[in-house]
Amino acid sequence: VHILLIAHCSRQESSNIEIRALTNRLRQLQSPFAGIECAFLEIAEPSIPEGLQNLIANNVSEILVLPYFLSAGRHVLVDIPKLVAQVQLEAPNVVIRIVPYLGAAEQIDQLLMYQALSMLKSI
Amino acid sequence: VHILLIAHCSRQESSNIEIRALTNRLRQLQSPFAGIECAFLEIAEPSIPEGLQNLIANNVSEILVLPYFLSAGRHVLVDIPKLVAQVQLEAPNVVIRIVPYLGAAEQIDQLLMYQALSMLKSI
Numbered sequence: 001v002h003i004l005l006i007a008h009c010s011r012q013e014s015s016n017i018e019i020r021a022l023t024n025r026l027r028q029l030q031s032p033f034a035g036i037e038c039a040f041l042e043i044a045e046p047s048i049p050e051g052l053q054n055l056i057a058n059n060v061s062e063i064l065v066l067p068y069f070l071s072a073g074r075h076v077l078v079d080i081p082k083l084v085a086q087v088q089l090e091a092p093n094v095v096i097r098i099v100p101y102l103g104a105a106e107q108i109d110q111l112l113m114y115q116a117l118s119m120l121k122s123i
Numbered sequence: 124v125h126i127l128l129i130a131h132c133s134r135q136e137s138s139n140i141e142i143r144a145l146t147n148r149l150r151q152l153q154s155p156f157a158g159i160e161c162a163f164l165e166i167a168e169p170s171i172p173e174g175l176q177n178l179i180a181n182n183v184s185e186i187l188v189l190p191y192f193l194s195a196g197r198h199v200l201v202d203i204p205k206l207v208a209q210v211q212l213e214a215p216n217v218v219i220r221i222v223p224y225l226g227a228a229e230q231i232d233q234l235l236m237y238q239a240l241s242m243l244k245s246i
């Protein structure tokens with residue numbers, strides 16, 4: 001099983017570098033995943049279809065699409081599922097699943113509180 | 124010390140409801156914060172200046188601005204600091220600090236991996 005991490009893409013190139021660095025850090029965590037790649041919804045490369053097609057071209061047969069998004073806006077609800085569905089149609093034998101977006105994780109609340117508390121302690 | 128949670132705002136009203144629900148859940152966590160409010164960078168209300176001004180009008184003297192953003196794009200690097208600085212100019216006696224954006228939290232890596240692993244287990 002491979003992970004394709006999906007980020008929005010920013011016009012600030014530093015922000016896209018951040019996503020590639022995050023992808024590298026995820027690769028270094030112990031996990032059952034055979035590979036972790038990233039793709040971008042807009043502008044930056046690879047696009048979501050390209051990211052999926054690259055994996056499929058390398059004979060990957062199971063892909064978890066992991067949306068690095070905080071809110072269930074149009075990108076999460078419509079755009080990502082649509083792009084994934086198009087590639088799925090062309091590659092019916094590949095299993096592609098979309099993981100709930102990051103903002104749906106219960107632990108986000110604690111993490112936000114932790115960020116605020118860290119700031120308070122550093123004063 | 125009060126928290127002002129800042130989100131981008133989505134054209135999907137459900138996504139803004141999500142932020143208000145998150146704000147409510149944060150209020151229910153045990154914390155040293157006297158109050159937690161939210162504000163939006165675009166479209167939805169209150170705006171960031173309004174959110175800050177509402178707190179200041181209620182005699183809040185210390186505010187932590189907590190950006191609910193994953194990437195250090197223009198919003199995090201430029202827009203939020205600029206809006207905060209404008210309010211700070213008008214209220215020099217209020218201490219307003221910007222907490223590092225959520226995506227800067229080290230635990231994000233583990234949380235992403237956890238989301239992917241949860242999906243794998245649920246199959």
